[in-house]
Structure formats: structure tokens, C-alpha cells
Amino acid sequence: MKIFEILKKTRPISYEFSPPRTADGIPAVLEALDELKVYSPDFVSVTYGAGGSTRAFTEEITVQAKKVAGVEVMAHLTCVGQTKEEIHGVLERLDAAGVENVIALRGDPPRGETEFVPVAGGFPHATDLLSHIKANFKFGVAAACYPEGHTESVDLDADLDYIKLKVEKGADFLVTQLFYDNRYYFDFVERAKAAGIDVPIVPGVLPVLSSAQVRRFTTLCGSTIPSDLGKLLDKYADDDSSARDMGVEYATAQVRELWDQGVPGVHFYVLNRSYSVSRILDNLALPGHQRED
Template identity: 80%
Template sequence: MKIKDILATTRPVSFEFFPPRAADGIPAVLETLDELKVFCPDYVSVTYGAGGSTRAFTEEITFEAKRKAGVEVMAHLTCVGQTKEEIHGVLERLNAEGVENIIALRGDPPRGAMEFVPVEGGFQHATDLLEHVKANFDFGVAAACYPEGHTESVDLVTDMKFVKQKVDNGADFLITQLFYDNRHYFDFVERARAAGIEVPIIPGVLPVLNSGQVRRFTALSGSEIPPELDKLLDKYADNESGARDMGVEYASAQVRELWDAGVPGVHFYVLNRSYSVSRILDNLTIPGHHRLD
């Protein structure tokens, strides 16, 4: 089923996984997925690696989730390091396996590189990939957006112009980058509506698992750490289980406020761990997403 059709009838709760570095890590990812199935996710997604064998694992986990776990899936796909023909080949494989949804992304420049440079004959932007997908396939398609602005964008107005272009090029809905202050999400949605973007904008939520990791991720994404969270991250800097429990409470409050404000769904960056998201969903009691015993 296309996620746009799910969005027409419900407010989806979804989980994002990433592919392991080696094939022997695949069963653990599928096990986590299995553990989280008790919360009846509306779909799950699997990120696309920077290159190498993990890309095949993305496809493998996506197919397994769809076929064996029976969960609706969305495959991530980026423009990094591939020609249009190679990307077309990935899309054909996904299509042949019955995958109905993708999220079309540009991807990040390789570590150490200052800017994204497509391979010769590759796509420059997510907007180009979206155009190709819509012209050649019948996938349901999502795209990424950045409530605090993408790190490379010159300003928020220019960034929004390209978000609008993603929607004009066929994105059915948007999923946000992580944020820890809901004000950024609410402001972004307001600006997006004013810019003529009407599609659902699903908040992406990353529960804190440990302090150092959140500091690294927010530094990379340019997301603000609000002062109260900053203090908590310091407090639990050397206490991983304390940080994780604090993260559960922080994300529960964050999602409760978002949900009560009427967000069209919630996408959890699960990071292949079931503990935090399970506890958050136990705290929240979202209709249809209670733990099934």
C-alpha cells in the first residue's frame, strides 16, 4: 500500500532502521523489527548507506520486512556515487519485489568532502531523483525536509523553495530531520503552508540514547539542543542508562505535544534498538499503537 493512502485514513507511526555493516548483522535488525511489531507500525523504513555492500543489505532488509514480517515498507534511496542508470536499476529491483514506497534523497557528501558532487551522469539533487522516479515508476514517494534549515542552504527561504520543488516534483509527503525543540517543527509547518506546501509533514524523532551521540548528530545536522536538554546531556554524559531513560522521558513529552497538536504521524529514528521506542509508545498510548500482548 502506498503511504499516501495510509495517510488518508490514519496518522501513521513508523520506525526507521539502518543496514548493518556486515551481512551477519541482518538477523539482529530483523529481530528488533520483530520486537517492535507489537506496536503495529504503519510502515518501516530502511536507510541507504554511503556506498558498498550495505546498500544490498538495505534492499534485503526491505524485502524481508515486506515479505516475512508483513509490514509495509519504504526504501531510502540516495544519489550518492551512482549514475542514473544504476539508480534506475535499484528502482527496478524494488519495483519487481513489490516495494511500493521510497524516500528520494540526495545523500551527504563523503566524509571529509565539503560539497556533494554527483558522479558523471548522476543526479545532483533529490528534486532530480524525484523527477526521474515519477516519470518512470509508480512508487509512493516521500522526501526529506529540515525544520531548522539544511546545513548547506543559504537561508530558510531558499531552502523552503527547494522543499516546494520536491513536492511539485511528486513528493506525497515529507519527513523532517530530527529536532529537539518542537517550536522548530511548528514554525517550519507554518512557513511551509505559507509557501504553498500542502502535503503532510511528518516529524522525525530521535530519542536520546547517549549524550555523546546526540551531540555528534546535532552538530552534523545543525539542530539546536535546547538549554534544558543541554543540561541533561551534561548530567548523563558518563551514564548511558541514565541518558537513555532521560531520552525516553524527553521524547515522550516531545511526541505527546506533537501528537496532541495534530501532527499527521510520527517517524521514529529507532537506530536499530527497540528499548527506547517501546517505552515511549508505552508512555504515550497512541490509539492503535498499544503494545499487543
């Protein structure tokens, strides 16, 4: 089923997993998925890995996840390091394997590089990839958005114009980058509506696993750390276990507010670990997503 059709019927809970660096790590990813499937996720997504590396594992895990979890899957596709023909081949293989959903991304520069440069014969922008998918396949297609603006955008208005272009090129729904202050999400949704963007905007939530992790991720994507969270990160800077437990409580409160305000769903960035998200879902006890042992 297309995920945009799921969004018409319910408010999905979903997870994002990442491919391991080697094939030996695939069982651990599938194990984490197996541990989280007891909460009845509506779909899962599988990333391309940093800089477009480990893409072969993305295809394998995407196909295996559909079998293991028995839910819809969404494969990430980026413009990094591949020609149009190579990406077309990936799409053909996913289509043949029964995958019905993809998320089209430009992608980050490869490790050690600071600027994205498309390969010769590649797609320069996510919008170009979106157009190609819509013209040649019947996938349901998602795109990314940034409540606080993309780090490369001139300003918020220019960023919103580009998000609107993604929708015009065929994005059926949007998934946000991580954020820790819900006000940015609510403000973005209002601005998007005012700009004529009428597709669902699903918030992406990354539970704190450690102080260093959050500070690294927020620096990379330009997300703000609220002062209250910042104080907690300082408090647990050298205590990852306590930081993780704090992260469970913080994300529980964050998602509860989002859910109570009527968000169309919640997409958890799992980082291939089930502990935090399982406890958050236990705390929330959302209808249809309570543990089924």
C-alpha cells in the same frame, strides 16, 4: 499500499532502520523490527547507510522487513555514488519485489569527504531523482525536509523554496530531520503552508541514547539542543544508561505534545535498537499502537 494513502486514513507510527555494515548484522536489524512490530507500525523505512554504503543490504532488509513485519516499507534512495542507470536498476528490483514506496534523497558525502559531488552520469539533486522516479515508476515517493533549515542552505526562505520544488517534482509527503524543540517543527509547518506546500509533513523523532550521540547528530544536521536538554546531556555525559532513560522521558513528552497538536504521524529514528522506542510507545499508549503480545 502507498504511504500517502495511509496518511489519508490514519496518523501513522513508523520506524526507520539502517543496514548493518556486514551481512552478519542483518538478523539483529530484523530482530529489532520483530520486537517493535507488536506496536502495529504503519510502515518502516530502511536507509542507504552513510555515504551510500551498504546499499545491497538496504534492498535485502527492505524486502525482508515487508515479510517480517507485515507492513508497508519505504526504501531510501540517494544520489551518492551511483549513475542514473544504476539507480534505475535498484528501482526496478524494488518494484519487482513488491515495494511500493521510496524516499528520494540527495544523500550525504561519503565518509571523509565534506562536499557532495555527483558521480559522472549521476543525479546531482534530490529533485532530479524525484523527477526520474515519477516519470518511470508508480512508487509513492517521500522527500526530506529540515525544520531548522538544511546546513547548506543560504537561509530559511531559500531552503523552503527547495522543499516546495521537491513537492512540485512529485513528493507525496515530507519527513523531517530530527529536532528536539517542537517550536521549530510547528513554525516550519506554518511557513510551509504559507508557501503553498500542502502535503503532510511527518515529524522525525530521535530518542536520546547517549550524550555523545545527540551532540554528534545535531552537529551534523544543524539541529538545536534546547537548554533544558543540554543540561541533562551534561549531567549524563558519562552515564549512557541514565541518558537513555532520560531520552525516553524527553521523547515521550516531545511526541505527546506533537500528537496532541495533530501531527499527521510520527517517524521514529530507531538506530536498530528497540528499547527506547518500545518504552516511549508504552508511555504514550496511542490508540491502535499499544503493545499486542
